[in-house]
Amino acid sequence: MDSVFKALADPTRRTLLDRLRDTDGQTLQQLQGQLDMTRFGVMKHLGVLEEAGLVTTKKVGRFKHHYLNAVPLQQAIDRWIEPLLVKPAARAVLDLKSQLEGETRMSKPDFVMETYIKTTQDRLWDVLMDEKAIAHYHFIASHGTRNGDAVTMHFADGAPMLTNTLLSSDPKSRMEWTFEPHWDGGASPTSRVVYLMRPENEFVRLTIEHYDLGGPAVPGEGVADGWVRWASGLKSWLETGEDAHIGPMDQQEG
Structure with missing residues (x-):
């Protein structure tokens, strides 16, 4: 800090x-x-x-x-600033537009974020592969279901929110998924997400790369805000064992 x-x-x-x-x-x-x-x-x-x-x-x-990388800023705000302020109004979350068209590892990601999680590489890998873990840390989805290599996250009413289909993986170090939104009736096209995991002493450095957004990811808004909430919930649950759902502001204040 x-x-x-x-x-x-x-x-x-x-x-x-x-x-x-x-x-x-x-x-x-x-x-x-x-x-x-x-x-x-x-x-x-x-x-x-x-x-x-x-x-x-x-x-x-x-x-x-x-x-x-917004994670350290968010942690500083959560610890030192947020308790002293009235929380702002609800923000739009995950307003995405993208297209999956044969990108390679050498393409430039539209969004990159990193965080350090006090866990093991094996544990983090298993959690990211496990649809049942979604219920413990996701900021919007209440649970996940699996169909082969496809994992779908669902709203509390059971409606599908997002589907990730595994495209490729390097065991314990890299996995690549599709990012297929359902929350807007399929209006947003599919994009692509890569998770990179590297152990560093007692921690694992998790890097998130989001490709094919079709436009900039604005810190504090939309997809960038969503990833901060997702990563913060994942980190908190893995480190404390307590469920962590860092949802949109309207959900937190409701």
């Missing part, structure tokens, strides 16, 4: 986060072009942000793309 506040204390680093909030996935060259600073100076500031977990990167070919 100290590294987060230290990173936010510098106005240049706050500006970099603002630039990524406006347009996620920018390269070093793109970010440098918006600041009156040398390439080396921007690299140093990005390094501090990465160390604090506020920025994560994805290398595609020769270029490294930088993404705002």
